Amino acid sequence: MVLYLKEFKVKWGMVIDLDRCTGCGACMVACQAENNLAPPVDASNKRYSMTWMLVYQLSNKQPYPNHDVAYMPRPCLQCGKPNCVPVCPVIATDKNQEGGIVSMVNARCIGCRYCQAACPYHARYFNWHDPVWPEGMEKTLTQDVSTRPRGVVEKCLYCHHRFMYARDKARIEGRDPNALAEDDYIPACVEMCPTNAITFGDLANPEHKVHKLSKSPYAFRLLERLNTDPQLYYYSQREWVRRQGDNFLEHETVGGV
Amino acid sequence: MCDKELWPEGVQRCSLKLFIAWLLVIFAVMAWGLYAAYVVWSGGLIVTGMDNYFAFGLYIIFDLAVIALGAGAFFSGLLYYLIRVDGLKNIINLAVIIGFICYSGALLILTLEVGQPLRAWFGFWHPNVHSMLTEVIFCITCYMIVLTIEFIPIILENRKLNKVKFLHHVAHNFHVIMPLFAGVGAFLSFFHQGSLGGMYGVLFSRPYAFREGFFIWPWTFFLFILSAVASGPGFTMLVATLMEKMTGRKLVDFSVKALMGKISGVMLAIYLIFKYLDTWGWYAGILPRSGLTFSEMFYGLAYGKWLLFSELIVFGLVPCVLLLYSKTRNTPWILYSACTMVGIGVIINRYVQTAQTLAHPVMPFDRWYVYVPTWAEWAPSLAVVAYGALILSLAYRYLPVFPQERKLNPA
Numbered sequence: 088m089v090l091y092l093k094e095f096k097v098k099w100g101m102v103i104d105l106d107r108c109t110g111c112g113a114c115m116v117a118c119q120a121e122n123n124l125a126p127p128v129d130a131s132n133k134r135y136s137m138t139w140m141l142v143y144q145l146s147n148k149q150p151y152p153n154h155d156v157a158y159m160p161r162p163c164l165q166c167g168k169p170n171c172v173p174v175c176p177v178i179a180t181d182k183n184q185e186g187g188i189v190s191m192v193n194a195r196c197i198g199c200r201y202c203q204a205a206c207p208y209h210a211r212y213f214n215w216h217d218p219v220w221p222e223g224m225e226k227t228l229t230q231d232v233s234t235r236p237r238g239v240v241e242k243c244l245y246c247h248h249r250f251m252y253a254r255d256k257a258r259i260e261g262r263d264p265n266a267l268a269e270d271d272y273i274p275a276c277v278e279m280c281p282t283n284a285i286t287f288g289d290l291a292n293p294e295h296k297v298h299k300l301s302k303s304p305y306a307f308r309l310l311e312r313l314n315t316d317p318q319l320y321y322y323s324q325r326e327w328v329r330r331q332g333d334n335f336l337e338h339e340t341v342g343g344v
Numbered sequence: 345m346c347d348k349e350l351w352p353e354g355v356q357r358c359s360l361k362l363f364i365a366w367l368l369v370i371f372a373v374m375a376w377g378l379y380a381a382y383v384v385w386s387g388g389l390i391v392t393g394m395d396n397y398f399a400f401g402l403y404i405i406f407d408l409a410v411i412a413l414g415a416g417a418f419f420s421g422l423l424y425y426l427i428r429v430d431g432l433k434n435i436i437n438l439a440v441i442i443g444f445i446c447y448s449g450a451l452l453i454l455t456l457e458v459g460q461p462l463r464a465w466f467g468f469w470h471p472n473v474h475s476m477l478t479e480v481i482f483c484i485t486c487y488m489i490v491l492t493i494e495f496i497p498i499i500l501e502n503r504k505l506n507k508v509k510f511l512h513h514v515a516h517n518f519h520v521i522m523p524l525f526a527g528v529g530a531f532l533s534f535f536h537q538g539s540l541g542g543m544y545g546v547l548f549s550r551p552y553a554f555r556e557g558f559f560i561w562p563w564t565f566f567l568f569i570l571s572a573v574a575s576g577p578g579f580t581m582l583v584a585t586l587m588e589k590m591t592g593r594k595l596v597d598f599s600v601k602a603l604m605g606k607i608s609g610v611m612l613a614i615y616l617i618f619k620y621l622d623t624w625g626w627y628a629g630i631l632p633r634s635g636l637t638f639s640e641m642f643y644g645l646a647y648g649k650w651l652l653f654s655e656l657i658v659f660g661l662v663p664c665v666l667l668l669y670s671k672t673r674n675t676p677w678i679l680y681s682a683c684t685m686v687g688i689g690v691i692i693n694r695y696v697q698t699a700q701t702l703a704h705p706v707m708p709f710d711r712w713y714v715y716v717p718t719w720a721e722w723a724p725s726l727a728v729v730a731y732g733a734l735i736l737s738l739a740y741r742y743l744p745v746f747p748q749e750r751k752l753n754p755a
């Protein structure tokens with residue numbers, strides 16, 4: 088049903104190694120601090136909390152001693168064929184910039200939440216509350232990330248402001264801003280992960296680690312059967328973890344080795 | 345004190361005191377809704393039952409339901425003005441008024457539904473031509489203007505107003521050009537009724553709602569049109585009957601009601617054929633392709649299989665059969681029950697399309713949640729019902745809505 092699909096020379100993406108992720112939540116904290124997410128009014132109610140990056144707990148549902156868990160960090164998957172973009176009535180979200188990051192113009196958003204309804208990953212969040220920071224904490228805000236009012240939808244942008252910094256830096260240094268090196272641009276969650284579970288780079292560039300990792304037989308994408316074509320891969324050598332990446336009928340087998 | 349001079353000629357109405365007492369009841373419900381609106385606008389949508397799982401809730405379900413039930417306006421207009429089904433002239437005024445109430449009520453609810461109501465005009469200024477919602481915004485607004493134009497001559501036919509020569513001529517000329525507006529209204533309605541269904545069908549990442557279709561239109565586009573035209577005429581007829589019961593006067597001849605029932609029955613039969621095919625296609629195609637089974641799409645009482653069974657059989661096939669057979673259709677209580685059942689079936693459809701689509705956990709490690717609306721959602725919805733009662737009460741008392749009333753109630 089999507090009438091337009093844009094191909095990009097550069098595709099910023101992640102490969103998240105679920106066998107390395109300990110579920111510590113540092114990526115969530117880094118994201119919240121970097122992107123000016125206000126402290127929640129009631130953090131106990133997860134159905135209203137604002138977590139652009141959210142760590143899910145997966146379980147193999149086996150009894151002890153075979154019980155096993157995995158943790159799945161979930162930022163926006165920056166789908167190649169996003170369902171959220173064509174449904175927006177006011178073009179407040181789009182996928183048209185080189186790099187393939189799904190944008191969000193909060194000042195344009197009317198808060199209809201149609202994009203939120205369209206996203207099967209729950210990667211879009213509605214601002215249920217006015218953002219309020221405790222006195223003094225406003226000094227810690229990231230200057231190049233605008234704060235958002237109540238009543239609009241927001242989402243992970245792979246720390247787009249860092250992308251802009253990297254491009255500016257490349258220009259100043261006389262390099263091509265459209266051919267950034269692997270370490271020029273790193274989102275906050277990637278930088279903060281203590282176990283290096285998240286690898287970030289250009290999925291379309293064979294010189295970037297993510298390109299190679301995404302081709303691994305252990306790599307998979309969340310809900311791939313829906314044809315959303317995410318620019319985010321997960322990696323796990325555990326078959327049961329890969330199987331939780333999508334819905335499978337009983338007789339169907341999951342990919343991998 | 346009496347307002348008799350404002351009544352349509354040759355009819356009887358209740359005393360002004362009783363009428364004012366009735367209006368006070370209506371105003372009380374509307375005041376509750378207005379208070380809820382104030383709470384939502386000032387405090388935000390956090391006071392509703394919606395959350396990050398349920399991006400849409402009762403506001404949208406209510407809007408979809410009233411827009412479907414208000415479809416009697418455009419479809420009766422199409423049949424009367426363009427296809428010349430003459431019997432409908434005795435109920436067309438009521439159909440227009442109900443359409444006006446439903447659409448204006450839906451627009452009022454939408455001002456609560458969006459998080460940034462002051463930016464609502466962005467829909468016209470920055471339209472995304474790929475979005476079904478853009479089409480809905482344009483068509484509903486345009487159709488609201490058409491309904492207002494269709495309502496104006498009915499208002500101008502008030503006994504006092506009609507004595508003013510200019511207004512009399514305006515009303516007459518509006519009537520002359522009404523077929524044009526009926527055509528425009530039908531065109532706009534087909535598209536926005538369809539696009540409301542298309543809004544769900546295009547959600548290819550939501551297996552409960554996703555449907556393939558024809559060109560850019562998913563099958564839900566056509567199903568929403570058909571279900572609306574199946575329920576709208578019956579609903580108009582039911583409102584006429586309710587008004588008769590409340591006022592104690594005959595307003596519409598039973599043959600007209602049976603005709604509305606027949607229209608509903610025929611359209612429902614066409615709708616059900618496609619709905620059954622669509623459900624089979626979803627069951628045998630979309631679900632297995634997504635790695636899902638039929639049973640995985642249902643959960644507990646709020647999203648159980650009983651809803652599908654109710655929608656397709658109890659409130660689908662059963663009233664369809666009752667409305668298609670002339671013997672049952674011409675028995676008043678069966679006619680009224682069948683049309684009520686059709687309405688309930690459409691409301692169930694709009695509910696599951698909205699709530700169940702969002703409740704189904706697409707990610708295998710996620711879980712079902714149940715959506716429960718709060719008072720802040722019920723109050724404005726009931727206030728719109730009260731607003732409808734207000735418009736209908738005023739229209740019945742002061743406007744010549746029912747051409748047959750004098751003949752059916754000899755002094």
